[in-house]
Amino acid sequence: MTGGSEREKGWPILSVRNVSKKFARDLRLSMTYGLIDIVKEVSGLRGPARGLRRSEFWAVKDVSFELCPGETIAVIGRNGSGKSTLLKLIAGVLKPDQGCITHGGRLSVLVSLGAGFNPLLTGRENVVTNLALLGLSRREIRERVDEVIRFAEIGEAIDAPLQAYSSGMAARLGFACAVHTSPDILLIDEILSVGDARFRSKCYRKLHDLRRAGVATVLVTHNTNAVLTMADRAIYLDRGRMIADGDPATVLARYEEDLIACREEESRADSPRTSSGMSGGVLTIEGIELLDRWARPVDAAVCGEPATLAVRYRALRRANGVGLGVIVRELTEDSDVVLNLHSERDGRLFEIETGCGRIEVRFPALGLRPRVYSARVYLSAPGLYVYDLVDSYRFRVVARETMSQNLYFQPREWHASPLSDVEWPDGSVGGRV
Amino acid sequence: METVLTPESSVRQPDRLLRSMARDVAASSVLFRQLLLRNLRYGYRQSLLGVTWAFIPPVAIAGAFVLMGRSKVLSVGTTSIPYPAYVTISVILWQTFAEAVNAPIGAVAESRSLLARLNFPCEAVLFAKVAEVGLNLVVKLALVGAVIWWYSLPVGWTVALVPPAATSLILFGTFVGMILAPVGLLYRDIPRAIPILLLFWMFVTPVVVPVPEHGLFASLVRLNPLSVLVVTVRELATAQRVSSIGTFLVVVAVSLVGNTLGLITMRLAMPYVAERASG
Numbered sequence: 001m002t003g004g005s006e007r008e009k010g011w012p013i014l015s016v017r018n019v020s021k022k023f024a025r026d027l028r029l030s031m032t033y034g035l036i037d038i039v040k041e042v043s044g045l046r047g048p049a050r051g052l053r054r055s056e057f058w059a060v061k062d063v064s065f066e067l068c069p070g071e072t073i074a075v076i077g078r079n080g081s082g083k084s085t086l087l088k089l090i091a092g093v094l095k096p097d098q099g100c101i102t103h104g105g106r107l108s109v110l111v112s113l114g115a116g117f118n119p120l121l122t123g124r125e126n127v128v129t130n131l132a133l134l135g136l137s138r139r140e141i142r143e144r145v146d147e148v149i150r151f152a153e154i155g156e157a158i159d160a161p162l163q164a165y166s167s168g169m170a171a172r173l174g175f176a177c178a179v180h181t182s183p184d185i186l187l188i189d190e191i192l193s194v195g196d197a198r199f200r201s202k203c204y205r206k207l208h209d210l211r212r213a214g215v216a217t218v219l220v221t222h223n224t225n226a227v228l229t230m231a232d233r234a235i236y237l238d239r240g241r242m243i244a245d246g247d248p249a250t251v252l253a254r255y256e257e258d259l260i261a262c263r264e265e266e267s268r269a270d271s272p273r274t275s276s277g278m279s280g281g282v283l284t285i286e287g288i289e290l291l292d293r294w295a296r297p298v299d300a301a302v303c304g305e306p307a308t309l310a311v312r313y314r315a316l317r318r319a320n321g322v323g324l325g326v327i328v329r330e331l332t333e334d335s336d337v338v339l340n341l342h343s344e345r346d347g348r349l350f351e352i353e354t355g356c357g358r359i360e361v362r363f364p365a366l367g368l369r370p371r372v373y374s375a376r377v378y379l380s381a382p383g384l385y386v387y388d389l390v391d392s393y394r395f396r397v398v399a400r401e402t403m404s405q406n407l408y409f410q411p412r413e414w415h416a417s418p419l420s421d422v423e424w425p426d427g428s429v430g431g432r433v
Numbered sequence: 434m435e436t437v438l439t440p441e442s443s444v445r446q447p448d449r450l451l452r453s454m455a456r457d458v459a460a461s462s463v464l465f466r467q468l469l470l471r472n473l474r475y476g477y478r479q480s481l482l483g484v485t486w487a488f489i490p491p492v493a494i495a496g497a498f499v500l501m502g503r504s505k506v507l508s509v510g511t512t513s514i515p516y517p518a519y520v521t522i523s524v525i526l527w528q529t530f531a532e533a534v535n536a537p538i539g540a541v542a543e544s545r546s547l548l549a550r551l552n553f554p555c556e557a558v559l560f561a562k563v564a565e566v567g568l569n570l571v572v573k574l575a576l577v578g579a580v581i582w583w584y585s586l587p588v589g590w591t592v593a594l595v596p597p598a599a600t601s602l603i604l605f606g607t608f609v610g611m612i613l614a615p616v617g618l619l620y621r622d623i624p625r626a627i628p629i630l631l632l633f634w635m636f637v638t639p640v641v642v643p644v645p646e647h648g649l650f651a652s653l654v655r656l657n658p659l660s661v662l663v664v665t666v667r668e669l670a671t672a673q674r675v676s677s678i679g680t681f682l683v684v685v686a687v688s689l690v691g692n693t694l695g696l697i698t699m700r701l702a703m704p705y706v707a708e709r710a711s712g
Contacts, residue, residue: 030709044445045442092552093549101437104436133464134553137460
């Protein structure tokens with residue numbers, strides 16, 4: 001049960017109004033400004049900042065949003081865009097330089113799991129200290145310690161010093177502490193990668209339960225799946241400024257467009273299409289193309305339609321048993337692999353003659369959702385002997401239909417038949433209620 | 434309960450500041466206890482000698498000065514009680530003061546990365562550290578008792594006043610520590626300068642030599658508020674006439690006010706320290 005059982009949905013529980021925060025780039029000046037600010041704070045002279053001092057920049061500038069109970073807002077943006085600073089401002093760790101933050105109820109922070117854990121103390125001792133740090137009373141700690149330990153699945157190791165734990169076990173313990181604090185507002189900063197897949201899904205379930213119980217959540221993440229599946233709204237920060245606010249899919253699309261533009265600019269400098277020529281030029285990748293259903297080269301493939309990835313090669317001598325590998329990731333920071341294909345695993349190895357040629361992988365219906373992707377493409381022989389690879393071939397997938405609620409394209413057919421014609425698994429026909 | 438965070442200085446609304454501070458201090462009693470337990474367990478967990486470490490530094494320092502006194506390297510002068518007893522008791526009191534001076538900066542510095550990530554009452558961290566100094570003092574007072582017994586020093590009812598009177602050293606120490614803390618948490622020069630400051634301070638306090646009668650050094654020792662604290666506690670412990678109770682009480686009162694103002698200052702300074710801490 002959460003502390004906010006009496007909350008009514010509809011009234012904002014968190015309000016962020018025109019909030020700004022500035023930092024200094026120069027360390028020495030930052031310390032001087034810190035001292036000046038402390039003197040101003042203590043003497044009562046400090047008010048809203050009027051502008052920037054020498055070497056300062058806005059880490060967060062004019063950010064405004066409101067959050068109602070049970071609502072989840074995702075904050076997205078590149079590294080250094082001000083997401084974590086915004087979270088620290090809401091948590092009250094930092095003081096805003098402009099604007100105002102108002103919130104009601106208990107606020108809990110899921111950041112740096114296990115902050116405050118001590119390696120020489122046992123898991124149990126650390127849990128108690130951590131719960132106290134997160135603001136729980138003696139009675140609440142007594143009631144929840146066992147629940148936290150059960151959730152973290154530490155077992156008998158709970159009475160062993162923390163230094164004997166794996167990093168995953170410590171992170172599980174940290175997550176378990178943070179989600180058992182009965183918050184009204186939960187601030188989450190990039191911590192949804194704890195433990196194995198099973199424990200991760202357990203964490204997601206717990207967060208889902210908290211949201212259903214009315215906990216408002218601010219989620220900072222690079223994980224697009226988490227944004228699409230958990231958030232009701234998203235805001236996009238770029239160099240501290242709020243670029244977009246609204247439906248997660250729309251905001252994410254805007255973020256990814258900017259990210260692509262930025263990455264393309266970067267990629268011009270490091271020319272990722274250039275192959276590495278690892279095998280001394282015996283078999284090299286000369287070019288990669290994305291082809292549409294009519295085998296025309298395109299910049300963007302269409303989700304759900306036929307597509308082909310064609311790899312042009314040059315062989316200086318004959319090569320037997322060559323396989324084509326393709327590892328695809330979404331072009332967002334910290335994204336997981338979405339496809340890992342290799343022709344050898346599909347039972348296809350190719351005989352390559354001297355000269356130029358092409359190996360293709362054809363997708364009858366491209367399942368990737370609309371995003372920008374980066375593919376590692378390589379030619380190899382069995383035993384992981386890599387002839388050549390292209391580390392980052394970027395391509396785009398667009399959609400003819402809305403895909404914002406789907407993680408991948410599912411080819412499908414819809415049918416309807418009169419009930420009397422439907423044959424049930426037990427062999428009976430129609431008429432069932 | 435609604436929380437409002439704005440850029441305006443919190444001292445502009447003193448009632449709200451004091452209320453939130455009182456609320457935090459009350460609510461952080463569990464955290465204080467846990468942090469103290471953590472520090473104590475952590476302090477002695479990977480140690481063979483454990484709590485004995487509370488005795489070793491004063492005994493070692495006192496031993497060194499006794500040797501210097503005996504070999505005439507140091508001109509000790511006349512002390513009211515046997516010199517080894519004098520110097521051991523004084524060094525224990527001095528060390529308590531020195532630990533208290535280091536407590537505010539040490540407490541926040543140890544929790545720096547935590548304070549940069551979580552918003553929790555920094556007072557709990559500070560209180561836990563000061564309580565650690567207090568517990569160390571309790572252990573060291575047992576050594577004072579042993580010294581009194583060993584040298585068969587006279588003991589009067591005033592010995593019961595030694596623990597509360599010795600607490601004045603902690604109060605004065607944390608007062609000095611909190612004056613230095615806001616700057617010391619930003620600039621590392623202060624933590625580096627503290628040992629030098631303390632070394633100088635020790636020599637203008639009647640710790641290893643008695644109060645001189647005349648001269649500039651005598652004036653410095655008399656102007657030093659710490660002198661009256663050390664002398665009074667020593668007098669209470671060894672059943673001597675308390676020479677300056679009035680000044681002692683004034684220093685204690687100033688320390689109490691100073692600690693309250695220091696706590697408020699540290700609370701106000703904490704977001705600016707957190708901003709510059711890693712995390």
